[in-house]
């Protein structure tokens with residue numbers, strides 16, 4: 107009998123210890139799920155302003171989701187108009203109650219559906235665009251230049267010409283060559299173009315974006331702008347990231363921006379009209395996946411819960427942000443107060459949109475689980491690779507829940523995994539499932555991968571209107587040419 111355990115025994119001990127830690131984590135998560143109001147490992151449908159009708163089907167905007175799937179086919183995006191409007195008004199209202207002038211710019215890239223964007227413009231939003239195409243789209247949608255903000259690290263010369271030609275409200279400049287190009291276009295038209303500087307603070311995204319305040323880069327940009335004919339330095343812009351739920355990070359960045367605004371005043375005599383704090387606000391029902399979620403799922407457990415209360419409400423955000431701004435500005439004197447711009451993308455559109463998918467086939471999975479093959483894959487659900495989203499059994503909302511399901515797409519690709527672990531009722535071919543919070547970064551990230559892209563309907567008061575037709579096979583190859 108050896109005194110020391112052999113390699114195999116050490117491995118087995120390690121594995122047992124690892125499984126004990128993972129099991130303990132799972133039990134802790136389960137207790138948290140109960141406390142958070144989860145039923146059957148699932149958040150309540152009411153969190154998305156959806157409901158369950160007498161047929162036991164998920165209802166969105168008063169429309170039976172199973173009827174929508176039947177009438178329009180799947181995969182199908184359903185925009186809940188009332189929820190979209192409510193999320194916009196809540197966010198805007200929260201800030202507008204605390205500050206004299208507040209503008210929300212609709213982030214085109216978050217959800218570039220013209221039907222959704224137009225709805226938000228009708229509520230008073232400006233357009234926040236980051237490419238020539240988006241600028242073109244804003245103009246097509248009837249937005250005057252005075253309600254368009256142009257951001258992004260790679261503005262082409264043609265797009266700058268178009269932007270200056272339309273006398274945009276604000277072009278947030280990212281680099282020195284943009285300063286010179288915008289100035290040249292403005293001079294050619296004999297016009298003064300209002301510009302901002304995208305700055306980088308000690309927190310949030312930096313990478314290829316913006317100009318560091320700490321290194322002096324931002325001040326050098328400001329000097330260059332002030333010295334250029336045709337430009338007026340009107341604002342500062344930040345965008346810290348996406349899906350952020352940590353208020354102190356925001357406040358830290360905003361403080362640094364305000365201090366920098368004071369430097370601009372004292373060094374260059376510049377008074378800013380706009381402070382643009384970008385987007386990035388998280389939503390209650392989505393959580394970025396972490397290492398624990400991956401580990402739990404790989405070992406046959408559900409990922410950790412989504413805690414909706416972990417996301418600061420718009421009111422909490424607004425009070426904290428404007429409270430901080432009052433240290434620098436007096437909103438009692440609106441003339442001396444900058445207009446605040448926010449560019450919330452996902453906070454407005456995420457929870458208002460659901461992706462309906464149909465079950466094509468069911469197969470037995472490991473340890474009694476079931477593999478579900480759906481008619482939409484990773485090509486149209488990219489965010490499921492890095493975020494946790496709720497999945498509801500749209501056609502079986504009142505059925506008893508069974509065991510673990512793994513959800514796959516139809517792509518004939520080993521990476522076509524939508525959700526690795528989900529308890530659901532025992533689904534059959536033809537059943538419909540709903541991927542919740544499909545309104546941010548699903549549409550802009552979608553690709554064909556051998557399939558047409560989905561149709562989109564807007565549901566309101568029991569009626570659904572098509573706002574984007576399903577792509578046809580012809581559409582996919584329309585720009586191709588056969589050459590001999």
Ligand SMILES: Cc1ncc(COP(=O)(O)O)c(C=O)c1O
Nearest residue numbers: 213345348385386449450451452
């Ligand atoms: C400049 C800018 N503004 C706004 C947004 C919208 O961000 P979110 O959807 O996280 O609010 C983005 C997204 O990356 C962005 O880059």
